[in-house]
Amino acid sequence: MNYLLxxxxxxxxxxxxxxxxxxVARKFKVEGNPVVEQINQVLPQTQCGQCGYPGxxxxxxxxAKGEAPINQCPPGGQDGIGKLAALLDVEELELNPDNGVEDxxxxxxxxxEADCIGCTKCIQVCPVDxxxxxxxxxxxxIGDECTGCDLCIPACPVDCIIQIPAPLPSxxxxxxxxxxxxxIEEAQKWPS
Amino acid sequence: xxELKDRLSTFxxxxxxxxxxxLSARNEVLRLExxxxxxxxxxxxxxHVSEPVVAVxxxxxxxxxxxxxxxxxxxxxxxxxxxxxxxxxxxxxxAPDAESAPCIILDxxxxxxxxxxxxxxxxxxxxxxxxxxxxxxxxxxxxxxxxSHVKYDHQTQAQDHLLIINGAECEPYIxxxxxxxxxxxxxxxxxxxxLMQAADARRAVVAIEDNLGGVxxxxxxxxxxxxxxxxxxxxxxxxYPTGGEKQLIKVLTGLEVPSGQTPLSLGIIMQNVATxxxxxxxxxxxxxxxxxxxxxxxxxVGRPGNYLTPVGSPFYQLLAAADCPMSDxxxxxxxxxxMGYPMPNADIGVDKTTNCLLLLSKDSTKPxxxxxxxxxxxxxxxxxxxxxxxxQLFWYIQGxxxxxSRNHHVFDCIECGACSWVCPSHIDLVSYYRYAKSxxxxxxxKKAKAQLAKQRHENREQRLEDIKAERQAKRRAKAEQLxxxxxxxxxxxxxxxxxxxxQADGDKNx
Numbered sequence: 001m002n003y004l005l006x007x008x009x010x011x012x013x014x015x016x017x018x019x020x021x022x023x024v025a026r027k028f029k030v031e032g033n034p035v036v037e038q039i040n041q042v043l044p045q046t047q048c049g050q051c052g053y054p055g056x057x058x059x060x061x062x063x064a065k066g067e068a069p070i071n072q073c074p075p076g077g078q079d080g081i082g083k084l085a086a087l088l089d090v091e092e093l094e095l096n097p098d099n100g101v102e103d104x105x106x107x108x109x110x111x112x113e114a115d116c117i118g119c120t121k122c123i124q125v126c127p128v129d130x131x132x133x134x135x136x137x138x139x140x141x142i143g144d145e146c147t148g149c150d151l152c153i154p155a156c157p158v159d160c161i162i163q164i165p166a167p168l169p170s171x172x173x174x175x176x177x178x179x180x181x182x183x184i185e186e187a188q189k190w191p192s
Numbered sequence: 193x194x195e196l197k198d199r200l201s202t203f204x205x206x207x208x209x210x211x212x213x214x215l216s217a218r219n220e221v222l223r224l225e226x227x228x229x230x231x232x233x234x235x236x237x238x239x240h241v242s243e244p245v246v247a248v249x250x251x252x253x254x255x256x257x258x259x260x261x262x263x264x265x266x267x268x269x270x271x272x273x274x275x276x277x278x279x280x281x282x283x284x285x286x287a288p289d290a291e292s293a294p295c296i297i298l299d300x301x302x303x304x305x306x307x308x309x310x311x312x313x314x315x316x317x318x319x320x321x322x323x324x325x326x327x328x329x330x331x332x333x334x335x336x337x338x339x340s341h342v343k344y345d346h347q348t349q350a351q352d353h354l355l356i357i358n359g360a361e362c363e364p365y366i367x368x369x370x371x372x373x374x375x376x377x378x379x380x381x382x383x384x385x386x387l388m389q390a391a392d393a394r395r396a397v398v399a400i401e402d403n404l405g406g407v408x409x410x411x412x413x414x415x416x417x418x419x420x421x422x423x424x425x426x427x428x429x430x431x432y433p434t435g436g437e438k439q440l441i442k443v444l445t446g447l448e449v450p451s452g453q454t455p456l457s458l459g460i461i462m463q464n465v466a467t468x469x470x471x472x473x474x475x476x477x478x479x480x481x482x483x484x485x486x487x488x489x490x491x492x493v494g495r496p497g498n499y500l501t502p503v504g505s506p507f508y509q510l511l512a513a514a515d516c517p518m519s520d521x522x523x524x525x526x527x528x529x530x531m532g533y534p535m536p537n538a539d540i541g542v543d544k545t546t547n548c549l550l551l552l553s554k555d556s557t558k559p560x561x562x563x564x565x566x567x568x569x570x571x572x573x574x575x576x577x578x579x580x581x582x583x584q585l586f587w588y589i590q591g592x593x594x595x596x597s598r599n600h601h602v603f604d605c606i607e608c609g610a611c612s613w614v615c616p617s618h619i620d621l622v623s624y625y626r627y628a629k630s631x632x633x634x635x636x637x638k639k640a641k642a643q644l645a646k647q648r649h650e651n652r653e654q655r656l657e658d659i660k661a662e663r664q665a666k667r668r669a670k671a672e673q674l675x676x677x678x679x680x681x682x683x684x685x686x687x688x689x690x691x692x693x694x695q696a697d698g699d700k701n702x
Contacts (some may be wrong), residue, residue: 040646044638044642044646045642045643045646045649046645047645055653056646056649057649057650059218079482079686117415120207127649128645128649128652129648129651129652130648143650144641145644145645146646147641168634168637169239169637170235170239170240170241170293171239171240171633172630172633172634172637173289173291173630174630174634175289175626175630175631176627176629177589177627177631178620178623178624179563186669
């Protein structure tokens with residue numbers, strides 16, 4: 001009898017917990033893969049497509065599925081690869097040169113407005129809608145919104161889009177990191 | 193609400209320094225002769241650049257406004273003398289690292305036929321005073337250069353604020369505030385009274401350091417003569433950096449300004465004595481802020497003292513006036529020895545926040561000792577007046593873990609230099625914190641920009657998808673329609689008719 005009671009009790013408990021688990025899973029269901037969003041946050045959002053995917057999010061999805069290695073994003077650079085490696089707990093790789101090289105300075109683009117013929121081709125390829133203009137009217141770039149993806153440069157039939165260094169707001173002054181402290185060997189010789 | 197304590201409090205850490213003030217404090221204030229050209233910086237508050245409202249070649253009157261702020265945290269700039277605008281260009285300024293900023297170069301002349309005073313103020317009340325402070329281009333002259341009107345133009349309505357006038361110049365060598373209090377006690381007390389009205393404050397405290405001999409009795413007798421008992425003069429102990437905003441509040445009220453907030457959150461407004469005098473001038477004499485007292489001192493200076501200097505005056509002119517041979521100068525420092533920063537040359541204009549030029553010979557500067565490894569002695573922790581962990585911050589920044597340095601409140605560092613001063617390994621700790629702050633600000637900016645790009649990219653994708661879906665829906669509807677044979681025939685004949693009509697129209701037109 002006792003055996004049966006215990007068995008019944010266990011079954012009852014198992015049933016209750018089963019219902020609870022199902023309820024929790026429905027109530028707190030996470031849409032999509034949260035890892036994709038985390039990877040996407042690390043990517044620089046230039047939407048340049050140098051990784052071979054049409055934008056940062058598709059690349060993030062590919063990384064999450066394990067289809068793409070983490071070293072295909074030149075704008076993110078080695079820093080970005082480091083962050084991805086830390087996030088996903090994988091080995092940090094060198095940037096794949098097939099995807100491009102890391103720029104020394106951040107750039108955006110500018111339209112040489114005198115040369116613009118108003119073809120709207122650049123507007124169609126801009127991934128962040130940072131170009132304004134209409135057919136047969138001069139176009140211009142909204143500098144604050146340009147990510148420097150350079151997709152508009154090959155699209156322009158008259159080559160009137162040029163790269164310029166990305167301007168910084170006047171409140172930001174980047175400083176150089178102070179010189180590293182001297183090595184132990186140097187210190188041992190000090191103060192000679 | 194913040195209350196003044198009967199017994200003063202103390203802040204953590206700090207240093208007792210040799211103050212070297214006797215060099216310049218006892219000499220009479222001299223007015224700097226009119227410089228032939230002024231280099232007036234348009235950047236204030238270490239960031240916001242004002243927009244010039246004059247063009248190259250224009251003639252400007254004395255006190256004419258030459259640049260307008262475009263950002264709420266910018267300030268107006270006025271011409272100290274009449275003259276002609278020679279250029280508007282990038283030029284090194286008296287900011288840290290002599291950073292370049294847009295400057296107006298003004299060739300001065302003596303044609304002071306017309307002077308553009310500010311319009312008379314009329315009734316003195318809170319809004320009119322705040323407006324006057326703004327239009328006179330007044331900013332915090334103690335060093336940070338925070339636009340003054342912003343402090344009063346707050347939303348918190350009519351509370352019993354405490355106004356603190358900061359006369360505690362804790363840095364060695366600098367005496368311009370002391371000299372101002374000695375020479376113009378009446379202007380200072382009257383200015384304090386004006387600021388009380390602007391701040392809705394019922395009480396004001398003028399805080400001075402206890403090493404300033406006769407200043408307290410002089411100010412006390414002025415207060416008595418003007419019958420303003422709501423203003424009180426308090427002596428605070430001379431411990432570096434008592435003159436720091438947060439430190440002085442701690443000493444006077446025992447309260448700590450919360451991290452990331454302003455003293456206003458405690459109901460306190462603090463203003464430097466030079467700023468107070470500038471407000472008095474703007475209200476009583478309708479003069480915009482175009483000149484300030486600058487201490488010129490150091491072991492090389494023949495006539496150390498305080499000089500009444502128009503904004504934009506080149507350093508070399510001050511050096512000549514103070515009889516200092518430029519060739520012997522090893523270090524030309526703007527500010528004091530603790531927080532000041534060296535300048536590469538003397539062809540830089542005085543700023544509204546330049547309180548001191550310190551000229552040091554090779555003998556008096558600290559020899560350039562090489563940096564040794566951090567030994568975790570903790571001396572910097574004991575010295576830090578902000579109660580931070582300087583060595584821990586140093587390790588994080590050294591290891592490029594800037595986020596962790598943010599979590600350890602690197603942004604609360606006031607860059608007083610106490611940690612660098614006590615470091616037995618001669619590590620210039622403050623430069624690490626400056627670097628971390630600038631880099632974190634930059635990274636935050638990049639992050640915000642990436643967020644914006646992400647948002648815009650998603651919006652665009654959504655839009656393209658919507659357009660595609662709309663087109664498909666249309667096509668599907670059409671296909672559905674054409675399934676019915678008779679309807680399809682009708683449709684075809686309608687189209688054919690339309691084309692025919694069009695052709696007929698075209699023929700007619702020809």
